[in-house]
Amino acid sequence: MTELHLWLRHEARTTERRTPIVPDDARRLVGDGVALTVEESPQRVFPIEEYAAAGCHVAPAGSWVSAPRDAVVLGLKELPAEPAELTHRHIFFGHAYKGQPGAGDLLRRFAAGGGALFDLEYLVDDSGRRLAAFGFWAGYLGAALAVLQHRGRLRAPLAPTTKEELDETLKPAAGDSAFTGLVIGALGRSGRGARTAFATAGADPTCWDLAETRDLDRAALLRHDVMVNAVLATTPVPPFLRERDLDTPGRRLRTLCDVTCDVGSPLNVLPVYDDTTDWDEPVRRLREEPPLDLIAIDNLPSLLPLESSADFSAALLPQLLDFGVTGPWGRCLDRFRQASREHGLGTPRADR
Numbered sequence: 001m002t003e004l005h006l007w008l009r010h011e012a013r014t015t016e017r018r019t020p021i022v023p024d025d026a027r028r029l030v031g032d033g034v035a036l037t038v039e040e041s042p043q044r045v046f047p048i049e050e051y052a053a054a055g056c057h058v059a060p061a062g063s064w065v066s067a068p069r070d071a072v073v074l075g076l077k078e079l080p081a082e083p084a085e086l087t088h089r090h091i092f093f094g095h096a097y098k099g100q101p102g103a104g105d106l107l108r109r110f111a112a113g114g115g116a117l118f119d120l121e122y123l124v125d126d127s128g129r130r131l132a133a134f135g136f137w138a139g140y141l142g143a144a145l146a147v148l149q150h151r152g153r154l155r156a157p158l159a160p161t162t163k164e165e166l167d168e169t170l171k172p173a174a175g176d177s178a179f180t181g182l183v184i185g186a187l188g189r190s191g192r193g194a195r196t197a198f199a200t201a202g203a204d205p206t207c208w209d210l211a212e213t214r215d216l217d218r219a220a221l222l223r224h225d226v227m228v229n230a231v232l233a234t235t236p237v238p239p240f241l242r243e244r245d246l247d248t249p250g251r252r253l254r255t256l257c258d259v260t261c262d263v264g265s266p267l268n269v270l271p272v273y274d275d276t277t278d279w280d281e282p283v284r285r286l287r288e289e290p291p292l293d294l295i296a297i298d299n300l301p302s303l304l305p306l307e308s309s310a311d312f313s314a315a316l317l318p319q320l321l322d323f324g325v326t327g328p329w330g331r332c333l334d335r336f337r338q339a340s341r342e343h344g345l346g347t348p349r350a351d352r
């Protein structure tokens with residue numbers, strides 16, 4: 001019987017309706033002997049009553065700061081700015097190991113309090129593959145928004161919705177003309193999601209992955225109406241599109257959705273724009289004649305909070321049932337210690 005005490009926190013970001021553990025999986029954790037405290041949260045897509053019915057303890061939003069010291073605090077996105085000293089072990093996406101803004105501050109808060117970060121981005125199997133990720137629904141939404149834009153049916157601002165509602169708008173309607181779609185990174189999680197959304201929209205896209213981009217045929221790329229980029233770039237490769245490609249005479253490409261959103265990174269395969277788009281203004285026009293529209297939203301899965309949460313939670317559950325300081329969690333801890341050293345903060349023990 002495990003003695004793990006998990007504390008599912010309220011998300012500080014008001015637009016974040018997702019959760020890393022859904023009530024059905026909470027019930028599995030409780031059944032396995034995990035003590036699970038769930039904070040009340042006005043925007044979480046699952047009501048607190050469902051967690052209570054699953055056997056979880058209920059606590060006020062933000063009360064993790066005074067949780068027992070051995071509790072492991074679970075969330076998705078950033079912590080609030082206070083307290084200055086983080087004494088607990090935390091599981092969430094810290095975005096703190098690649099020199100992101102605020103990275104040093106977060107690591108210093110852990111160093112000051114003696115806590116530790118198990119960063120979900122670094123929860124990987126023996127071969128380095130992510131164990132819990134939101135990719136499928138990112139790709140699904142990316143392709144769905146691109147198709148809606150292409151058909152003149154995308155309405156801003158975007159807001160969280162359900163798959164049923166989204167699919168209703170995505171289904172081909174009378175008067176919709178046929179188009180050609182392209183998914184790059186088609187074999188990955190996001191790529192599969194994009195292919196599924198294209199199918200719902202009645203389209204059968206061209207699918208490229210590593211083999212098809214090794215000797216990149218940009219002319220062929222530009223002969224598609226709608227393109228979705230869903231690659232996970234780990235080493236620099238020649239860009240899929242450069243500024244001058246957008247001015248190629250006869251370009252057929254009209255709608256480009258960059259799910260990857262590596263803008264500003266040396267690994268960026270689409271250096272044709274400088275900034276992401278967002279829910280308020282999802283589309284930016286890159287060229288007028290003929291038109292070329294860009295969608296580059298970096299929080300796509302939050303638009304389908306229920307499906308994204310269920311998918312993510314299903315992947316995270318077996319890992320939580322096996323929580324410890326070896327295996328994937330041990331690798332997370334090693335990465336945290338390495339980042340702390342890189343910031344001159346010494347090597348945290350964090351081995352409770």
Ligand SMILES: NC(=O)c1ccc[n+]([C@@H]2O[C@H](COP(=O)([O-])OP(=O)(O)OC[C@H]3O[C@@H](n4cnc5c(N)ncnc54)[C@H](O)[C@@H]3O)[C@@H](O)[C@H]2O)c1
Pocket residue numbers: 133134135136138184185186187188189190191208209210211213214230231232233234237258259260261297298299300301
């Ligand atoms: N915009 C968002 O909201 C959002 C959300 C989640 C993930 N993402 C991003 O989406 C990207 C994909 O994530 P994933 O979970 O699908 O990754 P994944 O590892 O499951 O799949 C990536 C795919 O890209 C392919 N690939 C890599 N380099 C390529 C190249 N040069 N040419 C063609 N194919 C190539 C891989 O072979 C793999 O099939 C990541 O960059 C991730 O950060 C974005």
